[in-house]
Amino acid sequence: INAEYGGVTLPNIxxxxxxxxxxxxxxxxxxxxxxxxxxxxxxxxxxxxxICNKEDSTLSxxxxxxxVVSVVNDILIMSFYHYVMNETANGKFSIFMSVVIILxxxxxxxxxxxxxxRRGGESAVSGYTNFDSDVSATYLPDHIxxxxxxxxx
Numbered sequence: 781i782n783a784e785y786g787g788v789t790l791p792n793i794x795x796x797x798x799x800x801x802x803x804x805x806x807x808x809x810x811x812x813x814x815x816x817x818x819x820x821x822x823x824x825x826x827x828x829x830x831i832c833n834k835e836d837s838t839l840s841x842x843x844x845x846x847x848v849v850s851v852v853n854d855i856l857i858m859s860f861y862h863y864v865m866n867e868t869a870n871g872k873f874s875i876f877m878s879v880v881i882i883l884x885x886x887x888x889x890x891x892x893x894x895x896x897x898r899r900g901g902e903s904a905v906s907g908y909t910n911f912d913s914d915v916s917a918t919y920l921p922d923h924i925x926x927x928x929x930x931x932x933x
Contacts, residue, residue, distance in 0.1 A: 795895055798888040799827045805884070808877040816857050820881070823850050830892075837901035844896055847889040854882050 806820050823846055830836075830843045858878055865871030 790891070790894060793891060795827065795831055795888075795892060798884065798891065799824060799831065801884055802827070802881065802888070805877060805881055809874055809881050813857055813861060816854065819850050819853050823847060823885075830895075835899060837896055837899040840892060840896040840899050841901055844889055844892045847885050847892060851882055851885050851889070854878060854885075 802820070803824055806817075806824070809816070809820070823843075826839075826843050826846055830839050833839050858875065862875055865875055
């Protein structure tokens, strides 16, 4: 699938490139908060898992969702703790690298969404069952018969 967003065709960049860049830059975003490192290395693990399973569209959707959650998490951590890190040159460098990592994650999310669509995922997130609705007999497996009318389960 050749992705086109807003009339602009995206170049064909592999997810491996983004994983390698994030792996190389994450140690420089040196926040002292454990959740920052935990979330970012968790994103790397899911990204590597996504690359290894080339046919699973659910896993690629997982990766996109965790990238978005990770960007929000990084922004919240930066907004709460930037005043602590902003006093030294090393802290300012860490803030700058964290902003760069957030921008790379945002671009990575666009490419991961394109990868999800390429793997057969739909553009609109679907596939979730509404358990409150009645189930018709066409959706039941062969070994289960539909309930008799008027019988309360």
